[in-house]
Amino acid sequence: MIRVLLVDDHPLVLDGINACLSGEPNIEVVGQANNGLEALELAEALSPDVVLMDVSMPVMNGLEATKELKLRFPDFRVLILSMHENREYILQLIQSGAAGYVLKDVSSKELVKAIEVVHQGGTYFSSRASDALIRPFDSGRRNTGVSDSRPSLTKREETVLKLLAEGGSNKDIARQLDISVRTVETHRQNIKQKLNIQTAAGLAKYAIENNLV
Structure with a gap:
């Protein structure tokens, strides 16, 4: 409940x-x-x-x-x-x-x-x-330097971040990607460390601002 x-x-x-x-x-x-x-x-x-x-x-x-x-x-x-x-x-x-x-x-x-x-x-x-969050980045992203300054995530980490930003839980993501929950948790910790972002909301904000969702 x-x-x-x-x-x-x-x-x-x-x-x-x-x-x-x-x-x-x-x-x-x-x-x-x-x-x-x-x-x-x-x-x-x-x-x-x-x-x-x-x-x-x-x-x-x-x-x-x-x-x-x-x-x-x-x-x-x-x-x-x-x-x-x-x-x-x-x-x-x-x-x-x-x-x-x-x-x-x-x-x-x-x-x-x-x-x-x-x-x-x-x-x-x-x-x-x-x-509302994405719109400014669609029109002006080339001039912002966002993509150039973005920390380097692997393709799998970008996929996990995208699914996290869309509201997926660790279990949901593990099921969707056919990997273990522990692997998802590892990817999540690596993403947080690379981006220096510790909250789920912060990760979602980053994903939205960088057009990952």
């Missing part, structure tokens, strides 16, 4: 998400908060597995709350659910420790998938959120 804390300042949105998730046999909504400060208090009291967080809220916004949550409770997974597809918003939240970013126009099925992927230790970005 995945324990989820909902955080949004609109009661109608909370009711809608709650209704959407109530029929899922493996998801339990354990609490609802109207701002980031309430989210911190409830997170401490309820120990959710996943915090489904809005960005624009009074008292304490989603960015500040995500930073504080990851500082206090590093094991909690934060999934951003927002109406904003602004690249800077998304990058800031990834850097703050969010494990995924989905826009509020996603289907119920995709939201459930995002929660499951994040809970399993993966990262998840809805298609429009990914597009």
Whole structure:
């Protein structure tokens, strides 16, 4: 059972998400908060597995709350659910420790998938959120020097990184590539070491910025 804390300042949105998730046999909504400060208090009291967080809220916004949550409770997974597809918003939240970013126009099925992927230790970005991150690099990559300065990953490491960025768990990747979970873990550690990136969200950001996904 995945324990989820909902955080949004609109009661109608909370009711809608709650209704959407109530029929899922493996998801339990354990609490609802109207701002980031309430989210911190409830997170401490309820120990959710996943915090489904809005960005624009009074008292304490989603960015500040995500930073504080990851500082206090590093094991909690934060999934951003927002109406904003602004690249800077998304990058800031990834850097703050969010494990995924989905826009509020996603289907119920995709939201459930995002929660499951994040809970399993993966990262998840809805298609429009990914597009917002990738778009500047599609048009100006030749002038940025990104490809020239990129650390040298093997083809297999690039494949593993791509699958990680798409939300795959170690087990999923092992099954897809027909290799052992231990081998995937080794590739993952090598990638982290080469890129000097230690978080799953950071790896996803790198993969997106370098057009690996």
